[in-house]
Amino acid sequence: MPTKPTREQWLRHVLSSATLTDAIKVTATELFLEMRANLHVSVPRALLARRLGRSERQVSRRIQVLKESGFLDVIETGWKGRTAVYVGMFKSRGSDAQRVTVSSTLCEAPKRHPLEKPVPVVAGHRVTPWASRHITIGHLRHGVCRNVSTDADASMLEHVPSLDGHAWRSRTAARLTFSARSAWPLLRDTHARLAAHLHLRLRPVAAHHSTAARKRTTP
Known part of the structure; x- marks a missing residue:
């Protein structure tokens, strides 16, 4: 034992x-x-x-x-x-x-080991900055702003509300003027062309409304 x-x-x-x-x-x-x-x-x-x-x-x-x-x-x-x-x-x-x-x-500082695996990232498509997108009058008229520089970004669309008349023109002008200073030259030219285009487009509509208003007021 x-x-x-x-x-x-x-x-x-x-x-x-x-x-x-x-x-x-x-x-x-x-x-x-x-x-x-x-x-x-x-x-x-x-x-x-x-x-x-x-x-x-x-x-x-x-x-x-x-x-x-x-x-x-x-x-x-x-x-x-x-x-x-x-x-x-x-x-x-x-x-x-x-x-x-x-x-x-007991007095030794704790050792820090480096990361053995890389930090995972979320996979997806590269988003092109707004300032580098090519905007044309045709895109704005059809209610769509898109980037036509690459095929990968061509599928990413940003819809613009398709309004008629003065409301659509005012909202579009407000959105274009609410941009950064770096994109102001491009937006200024686009705004001028858009205003001229809308003015020509809305002129027959305005004339039609004025004629209809005169007919309603005529005894």
């Missing part, structure tokens, strides 16, 4: 480790002095700091190294007003892969 490990065996196991520094082994010796027969130990940080002549933060780092090395495990987590309870552990000899120190293990 196997016997239970003792705290003396735990201390010899810690002191024979080649991965721990002397400062950490001294801290483990202080824990051994307070360790019970079942390998449980609970010592306040302030008491260990006074015995070792170090700060409580340094003592916490050394205990953290013992935990990461596999020589201690947490049974009860400590908080303000309550001391944590640890249990001694036996680390296998073949698992000592690298030297564990306070400076290299």
